[in-house]
Amino acid sequence: MKEFVISEVKAETAILVGLITKEQDEAKTKEYLDELEFLADTAGAVTVKRFTQRVGGPSSVTYVGTGKLEEIRAYIEAEEDAERPVGMVIFDDELSAKQMRNIEKVLQVKILDRTSLILDIFAMRAQTAAAKTQVELAQYRYMLPRLQRLWTHLERQGGGSGSGGGKGSVGLRGPGETQLEMDRRIILNRITLLKQRLVEIDKQMSTQRKNRGRTIRVALVGYTNVGKSTIMNMLAKSEVFAENKLFATLDTTVRKVVIDNLPFLLADTVGFIRKLPTDLVDSFKSTLDETREADLLLHVVDISHPDFEEQIRVVENTLKELGCADKPSMIVFNKIDNYTWTEKEEDDLTPMTKENITLDELKRTWMARLGENCMFISAKEKLNIDEFRETIYRKVRELHVQKYPYNDFLYMDVE
CATH class of the missing domain: 3.40.50.300 (P-loop containing nucleotide triphosphate hydrolases)
Incomplete structure (x- = not known):
């Protein structure tokens, strides 16, 4: 199973991306991005650039519009030969698997959202068995709907589209599909185990509270x-x-x-x-x-x-x-x-x-x-x-x- 690692954000340079909408004006977006930069700093990343776009709402395909995404890509390419090239782009809202997959194809760098960044910080800060278990459970819950994105590198190995199209047209039949389902079962089993462990921890903590x-x-x-x-x-x-x-x-x-x-x-x-x-x-x-x-x-x-x-x-x-x-x-x-x-x-x-x-x-x-x-x-x-x-x-x-x-x-x- 492909390992879920967010902690790579440490010591990398980052671009922040946020939206200006009817519900979130320019001043509010700036405040949110200030906080996102503080989150990135806490996780060990250095922010070098911010991008915002005024839209009615996030695109279900790429979060920002295609023009803004190309603008971000052009900036990343211009910084490739810099002393510290851009290592990641962090979005101020939680991204769907579809959005992440499409954004990665265009930008060709690591993509994080606010949720994955917070999860990384929580993983860094957890000290006790309870906190570590809680963080791991949250990570697996976050990862489960995004499994297919983690296995996009297998598309080239899949069964191809074939002349008749059909179910094989997505290019994830064969070993890719098998591995994907195997990972899903492993994660679901792990989530069940972690929930059981938290129930036991909760009982212990409840007993401690009663004994006070x-x-x-x-x-x-x-x-x-x-x-x-x-x-x-x-x-x-x-x-x-x-x-x-x-x-x-x-x-x-x-x-x-x-x-x-x-x-x-x-x-x-x-x-x-x-x-x-x-x-x-x-x-x-x-x-x-x-x-x-x-x-x-x-x-x-x-x-x-x-x-x-x-x-x-x-x-x-x-x-x-x-x-x-x-x-x-x-x-x-x-x-x-x-x-x-x-x-x-x-x-x-x-x-x-x-x-x-x-x-x-x-x-x-x-x-x-x-x-x-x-x-x-x-x-x-x-x-x-x-x-x-x-x-x-x-x-x-x-x-x-x-x-x-x-x-x-x-x-x-x-x-």
Whole structure:
């Protein structure tokens, strides 16, 4: 069976491709491609060029139009003799097997989409047996409908079209067809095995959660790279891996935290992202169970990010899909030390936007209605941390009294 390898993206040069549509304007496409470039950088690729096209929607045959595809091909050929020729083209949406096959025929370089890039990063980041199993399952689910593309090199060996056409006309009869079906069976069997393994892991993790006793569970949730792990390290005084990369944390980490003699469990979960592949959400059910079973969600937001409001919506929609939308929660606006704004001229009559509004003014917008369910901190610079800890203490204590009313001895002062 042809090996499924996406990790070749490391240390290669890449071109990014995105679409401008009625649903996704030019500014939004730029934001998505900025994020795609960050994903490529996290995976080890260097972006050298971006291509965009304004269309009604993606072509079912080649994603972009044939003219734009030729433009991309011309650029790749012009860079063939460069010190670092183009090694791959990455598309900002998930591609079908048909689209990948047609694009590869024209461009003659490696083709990746957003999903395969995220899968590659997940494979790099997975540390525990659970995470590795979840990633492998997602990879096989992604690969299964694209098997025929992986075997296009056998077309030249197939039975040919013949004068009568018929089923042999696709050129995949004989050894190619046999190998294709064999690979399909192998992958389906592997998917079944991985699902069984995840059920066993899920049972073990569920038992571990039950053995944690009568303790309130708090989960850090949010978009990827918003500082959840830094907050975990600060509150739990632990050494959870934190890095300015997307999906720095993949394995869920749970630590015991004590604030003023009040213990609770704090979980650092995998970050969400726009266009998160469904297979990943399904495969990471065990990991996301920490979010489902939490008593309190701390939704961490990078307030210095220019598009933080959409990131909030992405996380809220994902939580809704997980059935967690009604859980007690609070928004923690992190990275206030990185918040920047541009002062408007006195005669500037353009509307106020988040680019030209101060942090104090921003706090008086819709955020003011959240009251105590909204905090502004910098975990890195330790800004407003005492207030943050006091707020968590009050919320956890209130939840504990509601859930375990006969366990009030926990709150007795310790001399």
